[in-house]
Amino acid sequence: MPRDSTQSPQTRLTPANSGFSGTTGNAWYGLFPLVAGLAMATALQFILPGAAGPYYSRIVIDAGIAIVLAVSLNIVNGMTGQFSIGHAGFMALGGYTAGILTHYGSMLLWGSAGRHGGFLGSGELLFAASCLAGGLISAVAGYVVGLPSLRLRGDYLAIVTLGFGEIMRVILQQTGRVIDDAEKFRSGGLSQLIPPPVGGAVGFDGLPKYTSLFWVYSLVTVTVVVAYRLKVSSPGRAMISVREDEIAAQAMGVDIARQKVMAFVIAAFFAGAAGGMFAHESGVIISPRDAGFQRSFDYVIMTVLGGRGSISGVLIAAAVLTALPEMLRDFEQYRLIVYALLLIMMMLVRPQGLFGIHEIWDLFAPFLRRQQKAAP
Amino acid sequence: MTADSIHSTTQPDSGIVQLAPLLRVSDIGISFGGLKAVQQFSLSLPQSVLYGLIGPNGAGKTTVFNLLTGVYQPDSGKMNLSDISLIGRKPHQITAAGIARTFQNIRLFPSLSVLDNVRLAGQLRSSEGLLHTLLRTSLHHQSEAELKQRAMELLEIFELQHRAHELAGNLSYGHQRRLEIVRALATSPRVLLLDEPAAGLNPQEKRSLAQSIREIRDRFQVAILLIEHDMGLVMDICERIVVLDHGVTICEGTPDVIQNDPQVIAAYLGAAPDSGQNIF
Numbered sequence: 001m002p003r004d005s006t007q008s009p010q011t012r013l014t015p016a017n018s019g020f021s022g023t024t025g026n027a028w029y030g031l032f033p034l035v036a037g038l039a040m041a042t043a044l045q046f047i048l049p050g051a052a053g054p055y056y057s058r059i060v061i062d063a064g065i066a067i068v069l070a071v072s073l074n075i076v077n078g079m080t081g082q083f084s085i086g087h088a089g090f091m092a093l094g095g096y097t098a099g100i101l102t103h104y105g106s107m108l109l110w111g112s113a114g115r116h117g118g119f120l121g122s123g124e125l126l127f128a129a130s131c132l133a134g135g136l137i138s139a140v141a142g143y144v145v146g147l148p149s150l151r152l153r154g155d156y157l158a159i160v161t162l163g164f165g166e167i168m169r170v171i172l173q174q175t176g177r178v179i180d181d182a183e184k185f186r187s188g189g190l191s192q193l194i195p196p197p198v199g200g201a202v203g204f205d206g207l208p209k210y211t212s213l214f215w216v217y218s219l220v221t222v223t224v225v226v227a228y229r230l231k232v233s234s235p236g237r238a239m240i241s242v243r244e245d246e247i248a249a250q251a252m253g254v255d256i257a258r259q260k261v262m263a264f265v266i267a268a269f270f271a272g273a274a275g276g277m278f279a280h281e282s283g284v285i286i287s288p289r290d291a292g293f294q295r296s297f298d299y300v301i302m303t304v305l306g307g308r309g310s311i312s313g314v315l316i317a318a319a320v321l322t323a324l325p326e327m328l329r330d331f332e333q334y335r336l337i338v339y340a341l342l343l344i345m346m347m348l349v350r351p352q353g354l355f356g357i358h359e360i361w362d363l364f365a366p367f368l369r370r371q372q373k374a375a376p
Numbered sequence: 377m378t379a380d381s382i383h384s385t386t387q388p389d390s391g392i393v394q395l396a397p398l399l400r401v402s403d404i405g406i407s408f409g410g411l412k413a414v415q416q417f418s419l420s421l422p423q424s425v426l427y428g429l430i431g432p433n434g435a436g437k438t439t440v441f442n443l444l445t446g447v448y449q450p451d452s453g454k455m456n457l458s459d460i461s462l463i464g465r466k467p468h469q470i471t472a473a474g475i476a477r478t479f480q481n482i483r484l485f486p487s488l489s490v491l492d493n494v495r496l497a498g499q500l501r502s503s504e505g506l507l508h509t510l511l512r513t514s515l516h517h518q519s520e521a522e523l524k525q526r527a528m529e530l531l532e533i534f535e536l537q538h539r540a541h542e543l544a545g546n547l548s549y550g551h552q553r554r555l556e557i558v559r560a561l562a563t564s565p566r567v568l569l570l571d572e573p574a575a576g577l578n579p580q581e582k583r584s585l586a587q588s589i590r591e592i593r594d595r596f597q598v599a600i601l602l603i604e605h606d607m608g609l610v611m612d613i614c615e616r617i618v619v620l621d622h623g624v625t626i627c628e629g630t631p632d633v634i635q636n637d638p639q640v641i642a643a644y645l646g647a648a649p650d651s652g653q654n655i656f
Contacts (some may be wrong), residue, residue, distance in 0.1 A: 029512070030511060030513070222454030225510075226510055229509055229510055229512065230509065230510070233504070233509045233516065234495070234496075234499040234502060234504050234509065234519070234520070234523065235504070235506050235509050236509075237488070237495065237496045237499065238496065238499065240488060241488070241496050242483070243484035244486065244487060244488065245483050245484075247447070247486060248483035248484070248485065249482075249485075249496075250447075250466070250467035250468050250471070251445060251467060251471060251476070251477055251479075251560075252468075252471060252473035252497040252500065252559065252563060253468045253472050253500035253563055254496070254500075255466075255468045256466055256468070262506070279386075357487055
């Protein structure tokens with residue numbers, strides 16, 4: 001192989017191959033999983049509540065939110081090999097941000113904080129935009145929390161992220177009362193926003209309940225597609241190389257600082273968006289406690305159980321660990337004991353998690369390869 | 377200045393004979409506390425040469441590699457690759473500038489496949505951004521296809537193509553050593569630093585390694601600097617050799633010169649410091 005064929009930057013930027021203007025075949029192929037996911041979310045939205053009733057729908061929504069949080073946390077903990085136990089902090093930050101926008105946004109736009117419009121109506125669009133904004137604010141926080149990861153490793157980084165979650169919790173406790181009167185809010189000045197009127201220790205009550213199967217599973221789709229596409233491509237391989245061996249990764253030209261911060265930013269974005277969904281779920285009042293380490297730990301357990309870097313493993317673990325406590329309501333008080341035992345068992349028997357670094361479809365890979373060999 | 381732009385400005389013009397050395401290191405040194413690990417190390421590496429760096433254990437050979445690749449920053453001295461200074465650059469920037477290395481104790485990514493190990497190194501020269509990856513644009517497909525093709529070509533040259541989908545950690549020791557060299561070459565280096573590539577290989581594997589190192593030099597037009605303890609191998613393939621002892625360069629020259637140098641003999645045989653002079 002002659003040296004000159006090493007791609008020089010000049011040859012790659014001709015207009016013909018500059019990205020978006022690709023053949024439609026490729027573009028459709030890229031969109032296919034998203035479209036399929038949206039179709040699934042729509043189907044769930046219209047079929048599940050009728051078929052299974054509100055109780056099971058609620059569990060499926062909870063599972064969806066947990067999947068987004070666990071799969072996004074896995075980008076930091078599993079793929080990049082950092083150890084974050086402050087994921088709930090990002091979730092709460094996104095949730096409160098989205099809550100402020102929908103609650104007070106609705107008051108300004110429509111004169112009340114209640115639900116506005118039907119499925120995909122103006123209220124739901126405001127809600128979707130608010131979740132996006134919550135994700136972006138969380139991503140900024142993720143950048144700030146990601147910076148120490150450049151200097152700290154292992155336990156020390158874990159303590160910093162734990163600290164972030166606890167700081168979020170304490171700050172949220174110091175906030176003001178929710179303003180429920182739209183007229184009062186409209187006539188009041190900006191001064192009523194300090195401290196933010198998000199309910200203090202009681203929690204942010206009175207948010208319009210927009211979260212539905214459609215929105216949650218649309219977010220699940222985007223999260224899983226992003227995580228998977230990262231995992232099987234150059235940027236994801238760079239993250240994985242940081243997990244495997246930082247010194248070797250640097251020697252191969254990987255900017256490890258960039259990879260770590262990027263992992264934190266991406267994970268925090270999805271956590272924030274999921275927080276927005278959580279805050280607007282019916283039957284839920286988002287409160288400072290949701291930023292605390294107990295909730296963070298739930299997601300860590302899901303990633304450990306699923307396997308570092310295994311998207312399908314974490315997805316299954318998140319769904320099971322959300323549904324199981326509901327099924328075992330009578331044994332609620334033993335939940336944490338069971339979790340602890342489960343973790344200890346995992347560490348002893350299968351420290352790499354149920355799936356390790358593999359995906360569930362890897363189980364079929366030898367079979368597929370054999371078929372491919374047989375074909376020609 | 378980004379890593380990419382460093383590289384693009386220093387693309388070699390293949391038609392022009394370069395008289396200036398490719399890598400020029402003058403008087404670099406580093407101490408760890410009171411220990412002067414490397415002192416006043418100088419080296420001039422022209423294009424496509426094969427030099428050796430030898431010395432007793434603890435002489436500072438690997439430290440020199442770590443200085444050249446930015447793992448350590450030298451306390452003093454200058455390092456230039458072509459016309460850009462390497463002082464103060466991070467390891468990944470130095471790799472982007474064109475210096476690649478292998479490690480004395482193998483440092484592959486064990487739970488990635490052989491192919492992924494090589495692809496990872498190759499992506500340094502690929503311009504795919506995060507957005508293209510997430511949207512699966514045609515640029516993404518194109519650059520991934522190129523990466524894979526180049527990686528497979530390299531693996532084929534080193535006869536590892538049949539192992540491409542195995543985990544790197546499951547390869548035999550000899551194959552792992554070879555994969556480390558492939559991975560370093562995948563970054564398209566102009567200078568290749570090999571840290572004890574023959575360690576732990578049997579005589580037959582060593583002979584084949586000597587052959588491949590020469591081939592790498594000719595085929596990829598890289599300058600190779602080799603740390604090795606196997607004197608037969610070093611004397612056989614290296615054009616010039618630098619000898620380090622206690623962090624100081626005690627001799628530099630062709631293999632003949634090195635073999636007959638009294639200081640080198642003293643350093644290796646552990647003779648009294650003045651016995652070297654007594655020969656004459």
